[in-house]
Amino acid sequence: MSREPLLALAQAVGVLVDWTDFNGVERQVGRATIEAVLAALGHDPKAPQETLARLGRRGRGGLMIVQAGAPFSVASASGHARLTLENGQTLDLAASDGQISVTIETPGYHWLDVDEQRLSLAVCPARCLTPRDLLGRPGWGLGVQLYALSDSGAFGDFSSLAAFAKAAGAAGADALAISPTNALFPAAPQRCSPYSPSSRDRLNIMFADPSSIGGTAPAATGEALIDWSASAAAKLARLNAAYHVFAGDPRLDDFIAAGGQALRRHALFEALDERFAPTFGAGNWRAWPAPFRSPQSAEREADALGLGDRIGFFLFAQWLADLGLAQSQAAAKAAGLGLGLITDLAVGLDPGGAHAWSRPQDLMMGLTLGAPPDAFQAAGQAWGITSFAPDALIEGSYEPFLTTLRAALGHAGGVRIDHALGLGRLWVVPDGGGADQGAYLRYPIDDLLSLIALESHRAGAVVIGEDLGVVPPGFRERLAERGLLGMRVLPFERDTDGGFRPPGEWDSLAVAMTSTHDLAPVAGWWRGRDIDWRRRLDAPGDRDAETLERAAERQAFWQAADHAGLTRAPPTATDAPQAADAADAAVDLALELVAATPCELALIPIEDLAGLDEAPNLPGVVDLHPNWRRRLPQPSPALLASPQVAARLERLRAQRPR
Template sequence: MSDAALIRLAARAGLLAEWRDFENRPQTVAPDTLRAVLGAMGLPAGSEGEIADSSARLDARAAVPHFVTGDIHHPSPVALDGLATLTLEDGRAFECDPRQLTIHDCGYHRLRLGAHEIGLAIAPARAPSVPDLTGRDRAWGAAVQLYALRGDAPRGFGDLGQLGAFARAAAAAGADALAVSPAHALFSADPGRYSPYSPSSRDFLNILYADPEADEPAGGDLIDWPEAAAARLAGLRRAYAAFEGDAGFDAFVAEGGAALRGHALFEALDHHFRALGHGSGWQAWPSAYHDPASPAVAEFARAEADAVRFHLFLQWRADRGLARAQAGAKQAGMAIGLISDLAVGLDTGGSHAWSRRGELIAGLTIGAPPDAFQAEGQGWGITGFSPIALEELGFLPYLRTLRTALRHAGGVRIDHALGLGRLWVIPEGARPLDGCYMRYPFEDMMRLLALEAARHRALVIGEDLGVVPEGFRDRLAERHLLGMSILLFERDNAGRFTDPRQWRRASAAMTTTHDLTPVGGWWKGVDIEWRTRLGIGAESAEARAHDRDLFAERARQSGAGDVGGSETAVDAGIALVARSACELAIVPAEDLFGLSEAPNMPGTIDEHPNWRRRYPAPAETLFADPAAERRTTLLREQRS
C-alpha cells in the first residue's frame, strides 16, 4: 500500500503528516499513527480499497455543503449554480443567484436550491472590544477560582452566591470584569473528579456550585472534595424535598429540551450505579445502559423520574445563581461583568460523551506535542468535537457550547484557543509523542465565535500560549478576539522582560495564570521548591536569581518601583500589567492578595493540591486589606 495515498487522504481529512516542533525542527508522523487517527474519524485507511472508499466519502461531503459561514458585506461563500431562495433570519425571503450574492445582515439564514437547503451564518467583521463595552480605551478586572471563595457563612467550598459577593467587592474597587474558573458540569456522583478542565459536559453547570440554603461544616484551607461535596449535595436534596414546583423551573426545563433531560438522566444513572458499586462514568455501567436510546435506559427514566427531576432542579438552581451573580456584577458597576472559562475538551466518560457520542472524536484523546517543559508531550485524557461531525451538524454542538458559556456572562475565555485551528490528538493507548495535529475549520469557528460574541455583547479572550502557529495571533486580532500577554512570558530573544507599553493592544495582560505560580511565590521560588520536591525538573536557583534581577530592572525602567522582596515584586508586577498597552488587564486574586501558591501545577495529579486551595478570607475582608487597596488603587489610576 502506498504511503503517498495515505498521506493524501490524511491531508484531505485535515491531518498534518508533517509539522514543526517548538524548536522549529521538521517532524513526520508515522503511517500507523495516521491510520489510527483516520480510523477514529470514521475514515478507515488500512488498505488501498479502504483509502479509496474514505476518499469517496470526503468527496460526497464536499460536493454540496449543509452549512457554510461568510462575512457581512462580502460575496457569498456558496459557489453553486442555479436560482436559489434566500430566507433571512427575520423571515424576509429573496430569489437570488448564490454566485452573485452579497449579504448585509449578520445572522443565521437559509439558502434553498431545489430540494437542498444550506444553513448560512453571516458574521460581523469583529467581536466587541473593551472600548465598545466600557466606553474607555483600557479597563481592568480580577480573576478568581470559584471553588476557592469564602463567605461569612460556613461552607466547604465556594458557591455562586459567594461569587456574586466577590464580584460586587471587585466592582467597588473599580474592576470592570471578573474572570471565573470553569463552572462546567463535572460528576456530582464522583466528587473525586474535580478538575474544572475535565468536565462531563460544557453545556451544563456544576450543580455543586448552586447556593446552599443552610450552613455547612466549615472547610479548611484545602478542600476535602468528597466530604464537602457530600455535605453540599445533602443540603440540596433537602431543598428539593421542600420544592413544590415553580413556573420558572418549568420554563427552564422546556427551554433546555432533550439535551438538558439527557444530562439529568446521565446524572441520575451515574448516581444509581455508583451506589451499586460501579465506577464513575458510563463505561462502568452495565452494557445495557451504554446506549442512551436503549430500552433499559428508557425504563430507568420511567421508574426513576423523580431522580431525573432532581437533577433538572439542580441545573435550574445553579443557572439562577449564575444569573444573579452576573446581574449583581453589572448592577455594582462592572461594564463587562463575569468572564466565563471554556475548557478545551471533555471527559470521555461524561454526559456529553454518553448522550451525544457522535459529536466527538471517539478513540482519540487531546494533548500537546513535546515542548521545552514536557519532553514526552502531554496527554490530557479528554476528548473534543469531531471536525467532520461539526460540519455535518451545522456546527450546532459548538454553538450550543458557546451559548452556554455566554448565557450569564459578559465575556468568555477560550482555553487553549489554538484548538480552534488544530488540536494534537493521540490514539487511545499511544504515547503523547505518537500523536498528530488534526485541523479544525478555523475560519468557520472564528466567524461563529464573532457572531455569538456580537449577539451577546461579549468580550472574547483566546488563550494563545504554547507552540503558536504562524499568523494565528494576527487572525485573532483581525476579529478582535483578544490574546493573552503573561508578564513572565513577555520577553525578548535575550530573555529580558519587555516594555509593557509595547505589548499587543488586542490582548489581555495578566500577571499570572492558574497554571503558574503567583508573582510573590515566583520571587520566593515556591515553584522551584515544589518541582524539586516532586522530582519533575526545576529551574536552578541561579537562573531564578538572574530572572529576578531582570524583573527588577524592567520594573525600574518602566517606573513600576524598586523591587526588594516578594511584596514589592507583586506590586511591581501589577504595576507593569497596569501600564501595558493591552485593552484589558486581569490580575488573579492570588496576586491581588499577595498569595504564593498556584491553583494548579501541570504534570501533577495528587502530588500537588490542585484545585483545592481556598482563599484566606471573604471577599470584603480581602479587598479591605491595605496591600489589596494599594494594588486596586494603582490599577484604577493606571487604567482610567
C-alpha cells in the same frame, strides 16, 4: 499497501503528516499512528481509495458561512430566490446568467430559499467585540477560582460569586474572570479538575446554592484546603433537602422545557452514574449494563430502576445552578462591571461523561488530546480528554460547537477559550498509545473564527483566546484580525535576551495578566515557591541552577519596572527572596506594570492581588499537590477591604479609571 493513498486520505481528513517540533525540526508521523488516528475518526485506513471516494460524496452540512457585506452567489435554475432575515424581513432576488448574487450587511442567522431548497446562512461580522468597543476605554478586572471563595460553606458557589462580583464592582473593576463552571461528576467529587468536565453544555451543580430560593447559607468552614469528598457530600445533602421541600416554580418548568431532550438526557446520565458508580466507578458508562449505554435505550429502561425522583432532582439542581449563575452576572452588572463575568471554556471533556454518553457522534471517541514532546515534557502529554471531531462539526452545521459556545456566554459578558490553538489544530493521541505517538489534526479555523465573531456580537461579549505555549507562525495575528484577545502573561513577556519587555511594547489587542492558574503567583515566583515544589517532587532539572537563574530574573524584573518609571525604591532584597517586604513590593510593581500596558483589558488573579504565593494548580501532578483545593484566606468583602489589597486596587483605578 502503497503509502501514497494513505497519505492522501490523511490529508483529506486533516491529519498533518508533516509537522515541526518545538526545536524547529521537521517531523513526520508514522504509518501506524496515521492508521490509528484515521480508524478512531471512523475512516478505514486499510481501504484508503474507497474511503476517499466516500469522503468526496459526503455532505458539507446545511450551514453556509459568509461575511457580512461580502458578496456571494448561488446557482439557481428557476432564476429567483427569497432571502429571509432572522427578524422576519424578506427580500426577493433575481438571477443573472443562472447565478443569484447576494450581499447581506446584517450579521445573523438567515435563510435563502432557492429552487425549492432552503439554505441556512451564518452572516458573520469581521471581528469579535472587544473591551474597547463595549467600555470605550481600556479596562481592568480580577480573576478568581470560583471554588476558592470563602464567604460561606466549605467551598465557593454562585452565591459567593455574586458577593465577590459586588465587591469587585465597588472596587472599580470592569470584569470578573472565573474558572470553568462546567458539569463535573457528582458521583466522584474528588475528580475536581474544572478542565476535565463531563459536559461543557451544563453546569457544575456543586455551585448551586439552595439558599438562593430560601433558607440560610452555612457559615464558612475556615479550612484552607477543600476536602472535596466530604464537602460535596454535605452540599448534595443540602440540595436534596431543598428539592424534597420544593413547592414548584414556573421558572423551573420553563427551564426544563427550554432545555428539551438534551437537558433531560443530562439529568438521566447523572442519575445513572450515581446508581452505577459504586459498581463500575463514576464516569464509566461504557461498562454499564448494555441497555443503559445509549440514551435511547436508557430512556426506555430508566423506570425499571426507579430513577424518576433522581432525574427530577438533577433537573432541579441544574436549574438552581443556572439561576445562581444568572444572578451572579446580574449582580456583576448592577455593581458597575461593564463586562460582567468572563467564563472559561475548557478545550475538551471527559470521554466517560454525559456528553460522550448522550452524543458520542460529536466527539473523537478513541482519541485523547494532548501535546507533543517539548522542552518541559520530553515524552509529550496525553490529557485524558477528547473534543469535537472536525467532520462532525462540518456535517452537523457546527451545532455542537455553537451549543457549547452559547452555554459559555449564556450568563456572561465574555469567555476565555482554553487552548485556542485547538481552533486550528489539536494534538491527538490514539487511546493506549504514547503521547509522543500522536499527530496534529486540522480544524476548520476560518469557519470557527467567523462563528465566534457572530456569537460575540449576538451576546454582546468579548472573547479571549488562550494562546500560550508553542504557537504556529501567524496564529496570533490571525486571532487578532478576528478580534479575539490573546493572553500576555508577565513571566512570558520577554525580549530575545531574556529581559522583560517594556509595558509599552505589549500587544494592545490582548489581555495583560500577572500570572495564570498554572503558574506561581508573583509572590511565589519571587520567593521561588515553584522551584521548591519541583524540588519536593524530585522533578527533572537542576534546582541550584534554577535558583541562580531566578535571582537574575528578579533583578531583570526590577530593572524593567524601574525603566518604566514604576519603582519607588532601590531593588532591595532581590537577593533575599523570602523577605516579605521584597515579595510585597514585587507584587505591587507587577500589578502596576501590567496596568501600564496598552492591552485593552488587564486581568489580575486574586492570588496576585492578595499577595499569595501558592498556585491553584500544578500541571502534571494529581495527588502530590493540592490542585483545585486552595481557598482564599478571607471572605471577599474583607479581603478586598484589607489595607494592602485596598491600596493595590486604588492604584489600579488610578491607572485604568472608569
